Amino acid sequence: MEASTITDSRPEPIDLSHLYSKVTSNRTTSNVKDFYKYFTIPGIGNLAGGLPNNNYFPFDTLEAAAALPQRFIPTPNKPVDPPSELLSKTTLSNGISSSRVVVPKTSDNQNVLRKIDLKTALQYGTAQGYPPLYSFLRQFTIENLHPNVPYAGGPEIILTCGATDGFCKAIDALSNTWNEDRDWIGHREGLLVEEFCYMNAIQAAKPRGLNIVPVAIDDEGMVAHGRGGLYDVLDNWDKSRGKRPHMIYTVTIGQNPTSGTLSVQRRKDIYAVCVKFDVVIIEDDPYWYLQYPSANESSLAHRGRPAANAHSDHPDLNPPESQKSSGYPFLDSLVPSYLSVDYQGRVVRLDTFSKTVAPGCRLGWITTQPNLCERLLRITETSTQQPSGFVQSMIAELIMGPHDPKHGRGGGKSDGGWQVEGWVRWLQGLRGNYERRMQTMCSILEGGKELVKSGRRKSIDIEWSVVEKVTLFDFIWPLGGMFVWVHVNFPSHPLWNKTTPAKLAQGLWVHLTSKKYLVLVAPGSIFAPTDEIRDKRSWAYFRICFAAVDEPEVEEMSRRFVNGVKDFWGKKSLDDIEEMGTRGLEASEGLADLIGGC
């Protein structure tokens, strides 16, 4: 840091402390450095700390059988790329496809950033993260994920217990709670969200008394200008509702639930509005590496137009000369984070291992400007303290590998760790798997979105044959993520106008769970951030996930969905639908809670 401030010509990040919550401002700074020299006196006997003795931990080793990074087959970064080079690497020449990872009880490695053992991983640790894993992720984040952060010194990171924990800490740092029973409305703060969004974030923010303020979206994601867009919402803010919101929560790649993927130009537009109105962007990006260039090609082939323009304007495989390369064509091919346009340091990015390793890790990290990161560290010290050493040491050993083969082994071939190269290769393999699933599902949806009725019509004496096409639903081919956001064309249903749209939609939802179809989809209502959006528009949508079911089932389930919708258009009885609609209404609230976390 010291060195970089001397040679760094980038602007300093701005001071965000006026946006910190009172609780966060109240937290004292740490004076560890003043004292640390005493802990490191050679031979000092530490009777000061209240640590249990690490020889009393019942675990002598921690081990795992783990995948090699080559386990899954990637897809190309552009549909025109030949994947053959990567394909040829999916198995090792010796046929080995997995390895053993071992975290030993003690490691002799003297470098605290390289030492991975249970003696340290299972002891009390630093809240920013287990030193080896923290240092790996910090370097990976700064050099490979976001090599072009435009402020001086670049960002800092802190590990979290997953992105939900990260979000909870971010709003704790950046918002005051508001109590309607006793606080002035002028103190009420707000959170800007996409008009359909990930509900767990809302459920975290709303009880704090925050205004939840939806912003219009299009096929990419949040809209900067125009009616209902970010500028419109902020410029015309009605102060009788509270303070003008100063935070955005957004998922910009494979948005949950709409699968929107935000272009670089849109990021710049949104960011400019945030600069004008002093807004912080909390970017939750669990699906970042799940970007699907083939969606554009497929959309083009089927519909004569690309899915969206997110992939048309970003650096792609050839970043502009002014931009640093990540060092990996795969990473360079991905639409970059808001951090890449964050010249003021007002972006808080949430990363997670939930989709790259497993949700049960409860492990992730926050990337943001160092001053805010320090505040998040203070919050962490008095809450979660540090992610579990079990997962931190296993991930560290898997990726970083052993530095002395006598003491533990990593997750790569020949007992070496995956390293950055292996980690990127693993991400490519996962992208491959999910991209193929997306293609499978969307191809079937594409083929089944219309109902073709052929028949004969008669008028007075003349009879003729007709082919009638009814659009049952539509969707955008997703450029990223795990979902297809299906817009159902309920007005074309024979019973439209005979009941309420919501009941018709809930009827379809229950109908799909019946014996003939047996598919459970997520109703749009559970992604509506406000009552108004839920009541007026959400019933028209379903979110369908191609990620969770086992691979062979993706095709089968997609067909069942298509058939279920088609057959529903044959329903003539209102009683039947209304009964189902009522059941669906009862169920959907529960569904929101049950799948709210993912």
Added chain:
Amino acid sequence: MEASTITDSRPEPIDLSHLYSKVTSNRTTSNVKDFYKYFTIPGIGNLAGGLPNNNYFPFDTLEAAAALPQRFIPTPNKPVDPPSELLSKTTLSNGISSSRVVVPKTSDNQNVLRKIDLKTALQYGTAQGYPPLYSFLRQFTIENLHPNVPYAGGPEIILTCGATDGFCKAIDALSNTWNEDRDWIGHREGLLVEEFCYMNAIQAAKPRGLNIVPVAIDDEGMVAHGRGGLYDVLDNWDKSRGKRPHMIYTVTIGQNPTSGTLSVQRRKDIYAVCVKFDVVIIEDDPYWYLQYPSANESSLAHRGRPAANAHSDHPDLNPPESQKSSGYPFLDSLVPSYLSVDYQGRVVRLDTFSKTVAPGCRLGWITTQPNLCERLLRITETSTQQPSGFVQSMIAELIMGPHDPKHGRGGGKSDGGWQVEGWVRWLQGLRGNYERRMQTMCSILEGGKELVKSGRRKSIDIEWSVVEKVTLFDFIWPLGGMFVWVHVNFPSHPLWNKTTPAKLAQGLWVHLTSKKYLVLVAPGSIFAPTDEIRDKRSWAYFRICFAAVDEPEVEEMSRRFVNGVKDFWGKKSLDDIEEMGTRGLEASEGLADLIGGC
């Protein structure tokens, strides 16, 4: 629960909702049950949830080499108990002292409360905890740890990321933040604490704007009646400081830092005051199973009086007939939790695996009345979600063991899990280790607490020999925990009155870190919850931990401490001490941050 409300003659827990924070009251209840039936339709294809596919997790197994529960030698429950029976079990007849624990990728076990595998443990899960571990801990808590909770239905539990996380959630549930810049003083809430206490809790509570209100302690712990005791503080509460505090944070066994252990009678006295003033007790109990009956015997032998009376009035090995046994003499011998006197349901107990397994687990649980537990569940769903599946599955497999040997192995002999019996035996072994350390340290401190100077004195013409005894420091033999709380008799120092007490104390602290002694102890100042206590009284104390250093060092370090203090009494130069005192002052703030978490 339904069954117990019919036959349960115990009183219902009271409604605490008037004490919930506004944010916690705002949280909606979960409607999961209404919906759950759809998830369990046989053959249903779940396209609703946003889960990644579990075949894509890179971990195929999770394994460990783990201790058998017999690894360490217990001490007796009463000094008169013969430990021979347990001693004979410390090694198995076949000489095996460790076992392999294996969490497989998938288990065929159909019972979700018994199924332990990576497919479930590493997937999104329920916030109350991984079902097998949650159900084990719930049963252990209700039947073995606290078989005598006096309210109907008994308590509920929820897993946490350790006790610090548990405390953070408890105060989030039970207190509103207060902003001095804009809120009325009458809304300021407060937290009652012991007058020397665990600072991490203060650091979590204070930024919320809570009044931190110390209550007098004696050798046992918090005082109920008399000057500065709980009743006094609450009855004479000055409303100009804010609302009368409605929460206590307390460590009742081996209190940190004073090592006080609260008797059952004192618990009843404090509880009655809490009932009168409507106060909730947050009981943090990391050292519960580290109770040392031998401290009383040793104190009696050396000083003619027991350490304190905590062990004189509780059920001991023979609980009153009205009390249920835990089923284990060891557990019955321990002073029970506040939960045992909690007839209204106003106790929130924090447990942790930090001292029974390892701090790096970041795993614990909260035990409290079901309604409050439900609120904590809501908080958990939008913050940490669930503890890491890596640690939850490993601990579950270690204790509960495999239910089909084909799929994984537990941590006990013959591939069975430890089970409750093994877990209790493990706790006994740990108690044994720490109790022996306590004895080692305290015996040396006992022998070194006085300076015996023999010399000759002369007055006019007569010369005679004198033996002068100066008490350098004193302490209570700890009945539990990991610490000795040493009260240094600074007024007997030759330079007392030549400098400030704080400088003298800080001088001793630095002196102890010098080459000849090389021991680092925790100065009392870092356990002072208010500036007043820190400035006026804390300088007289050091907290010395016998738990952290390796076993052979306990004796050596204790000697170095004793010698260091003794030699300090030989200091004649004020310059020397003042210089050290200044250095000590700078360091002690950093120390508070560095060891604040333990």
